[in-house]
Amino acid sequence: DGGITQSPKYLFRKEGQNVTLSCEQNLNHDAMYWYRQDPGQGLRLIYYSQIVNDFQKGDIAEGYSVSREKKESFPLTVTSAQKNPTAFYLCASQSTSSSSYEQYFGPGTRLTVT
Amino acid sequence: GQNIDQPTEMTATEGAIVQINCTYQTSGFNGLFWYQQHAGEAPTFLSYNVLDGLEEKGRFSSFLSRSKGYSYLLLKELQMKDSASYLCAVRDRRGSYIPTFGRGTSLIVHP
Numbered sequence: 001d002g003g004i005t006q007s008p009k010y011l012f013r014k015e016g017q018n019v020t021l022s023c024e025q026n027l028n029h030d031a032m033y034w035y036r037q038d039p040g041q042g043l044r045l046i047y048y049s050q051i052v053n054d055f056q057k058g059d060i061a062e063g064y065s066v067s068r069e070k071k072e073s074f075p076l077t078v079t080s081a082q083k084n085p086t087a088f089y090l091c092a093s094q095s096t097s098s099s100s101y102e103q104y105f106g107p108g109t110r111l112t113v114t
Numbered sequence: 115g116q117n118i119d120q121p122t123e124m125t126a127t128e129g130a131i132v133q134i135n136c137t138y139q140t141s142g143f144n145g146l147f148w149y150q151q152h153a154g155e156a157p158t159f160l161s162y163n164v165l166d167g168l169e170e171k172g173r174f175s176s177f178l179s180r181s182k183g184y185s186y187l188l189l190k191e192l193q194m195k196d197s198a199s200y201l202c203a204v205r206d207r208r209g210s211y212i213p214t215f216g217r218g219t220s221l222i223v224h225p
Contacts, residue, residue, distance in 0.1 A: 033212070045214070101213075
């Protein structure tokens with residue numbers, strides 16, 4: 001079964017700790033994205049990568065870091081510099097050769113920092 | 115960046131028809147998406163419009179007018195399971211063709 005997975009579904013951390021959220025896809029998609037969703041808000045873009053070993057900042061990249069060493073994987077690290085890290089984090093992938101440009105989303109990770 | 119506007123919340127009755135509007139202001143428009151998102155879950159793709167007109171997919175239809183910066187999602191024969199948030203997202207040249215999402219419209223379907 002092809003798809004995109006995120007783990008864990010729920011994550012709890014103490015303030016001041018870095019935490020890494022996993023995102024894996026076996027859809028053979030070139031592009032991958034990280035979004036953050038807060039209550040009553042739409043999805044806001046954190047980082048994206050359109051090819052291995054390259055990534056770009058999105059609208060709210062401060063306090064986050066990513067890597068793209070493999071096509072299948074795009075982990076997101078929430079650092080202690082992120083002022084309001086508690087949120088629902090969604091990873092997505094997209095085929096750059098598709099004419100529909102549809103994004104496929106993972107199930108999300110709900111991060112709570114106290 | 116883009117300015118995307120959708121109503122925050124709508125309610126409708128089971129079996130009825132509801133229209134969810136989305137207006138946008140962009141530079142170099144290159145397509146508009148509609149996604150459905152149930153609470154606590156991932157968004158799922160509903161439609162993609164790049165040309166003017168209406169596209170129908172079963173109970174759901176999506177309309178686009180590029181000259182007016184306007185789209186709507188039409189849901190017919192509403193079911194309780196259609197209660198969800200509906201996200202409008204726009205691709206444009208200035209945003210490097212990465213979809214920018216509106217805040218979403220929370221639809222509540224009641225019996």
